[in-house]
Amino acid sequence: MAVDIPLVIQNEILCRLPIKSLIRFTSVSKQWKSFIHSSEFNFNFMVRQAHRKCLITAVDDVDVENVDVVDDNFRKQCLSGEERWPGCLIVDDDDTFPKRKVCLTYPRSLNQLKNTYLEFHGSSLGLLCFSANHIDEDDTFIRCVIWNPSIRKSIAIETPYYPNVKIAFGVCPKSLDPKIVKINMFDVPYGLSYDEQRRVWRVEVFTLNSRVWRSPFVKIPSKWFDINFYEQTPPLVINGFIYWLRYASIHYTDRNADGRSYMIISFDLATEEFMKIHVPDELAHSSFDIFKLGESVAISESSPRDCKVWLMDHVTKSFTELYSIKLPEPMTKLGCTDNNQLIIIDYPSGELVAYDPDSKHLINLGIYVDCFTASFTSYTESLLLLDQSNTLNDDEGL
Incomplete structure (x- = not known):
């Protein structure tokens, strides 16, 4: 220099x-x-x-003529009509939202796996994490891919396949070390009847710096084993914590309960400790949406048209009611922009809609997603993976 x-x-x-x-x-x-x-x-x-960007994954319908930046691989696949996974759309989160759109193909390390189900596990400090199951007669495994779309590099990690495995991802803000958290869930007989089975958790953590899977130092309480994963909600990564929406089964003799008790489970990426976070009593026995609002966790009721939005305090882990919203019909909340507009899926069309809590208006964004796999999360550019070995360059022309 x-x-x-x-x-x-x-x-x-x-x-x-x-x-x-x-x-x-x-x-x-x-x-x-x-x-x-x-x-x-x-x-x-x-x-x-x-400066934040908004990431939308599993885009079903992309008009390349109305997208500002389209990578060559995605454009070629659109023109050839070959079988592919949907694209990844990044939208600037500023005063122009959602005018500037950047469309990318998924990394080659994922596209190499055909006819598999793609799952998104979150965005953290400029990195995204996906997984796909590879199942055939010769070999069966889970391929996790950590991808930095800013530098077009990715790294693949393979691990044995289990039917009930759950995966989450985050970058430790102290060490900048990417971590993959894998929870294998097994049902084992506890008594003589089928109803007397107990669930066992086996947790493993993969750190990119060490390149090995290991069990975390903190032991999970055995009473947590009956906690299940809420399938349609991807985990959130905020301020060095991973947050999952979970539920526990309740004995049906309790007539006031619907059979489930809902809560949030957090994982500290630095200490690798799990914590149970209780939600407001109004949501304890009903499903709710969990999404990121600013740098905090926000939750709201899933189905009602008239519903409240609560914001979690990062220190106390307690919730405060933020505002109430009135929707024309029940919609799933995916996330929030910098100006507090809620991003919602309009069923059954799959179009993304922005709801302004101040004007009470809905704004159609002209973006169509898969209603079951769509996600919306904040994204900030970074250089992570630039110095990592065994990375795959997805854009040799960069």
Whole structure:
């Protein structure tokens, strides 16, 4: 680096540059490459590039003529009509929302698996995580893929397949180490009858820096084993915590209950501790939507047209009622923009709709998604994976 420019000033300049420029600069010298690859620079870059984007996955209907940026692979697949997974759409979360749209294909490490079900596990510090099950007579495994769409690089991790495995993902904000949390659930006989089975959890954590799976140091309470996963809700990753929506079965002798007790389970990416978070009594025995609002967890009733929105305090883990909304029909809340507009799926068309709580108006976004697999989450560019070995470059022309 230039010796006549203080290192602090150089850092400030580089943190404001586009990612493509930084990648080219790693070829200038070993010193520049080492500096740009460092964890300290990665952290400073993410702080400076904190303008948020919104990520929509599993896009069913994309008109490439109305998309600002379409990668070559996606355009070729659209023109050829070959079988493929739906695209990944990134929409700027600013005053132009949702005008500027960037459409990408999924990484090649996922597209190599054909006729499999793709599952999205969250976005954290510029990285996305997906998984797909590969099942055939010769080999059976789960392929997890960590992908940085900003630098078009991904890394695949394979693990044995289990029928009831659940996966979550997040980057530890202290170490910038990506982690995959895998929970294998087994039903084992406890008594003589079928109803007397007990569920066993086996938790494993994969860290990218170590490249190994291991059990976390903190033991899960045995009374949690009856807690089930809410299938249609992907986990949230906020401020170094992963949040799942869960439910526990209730004895049907309780006539006031619907058979389930709902709650949120969190996982601390730094300490690897699990915690049970109780929700407001109004939602304890009914399903609800969980989504990200700003840097906090928000929840609301799933089905009613008139429903309340609660916001969780990050420190106390308690909920405060934020506002009430009135929808023309029951809709699933997927997420929230920077200006507090709720992103909702309009059934059965699958079109994404933005609800403004101030004007009480619904805005059609002209984006169509899979009603069962769609997700909407915040996204910030980062350089993570740039220095990792065994990565797959999904865009050789970058």
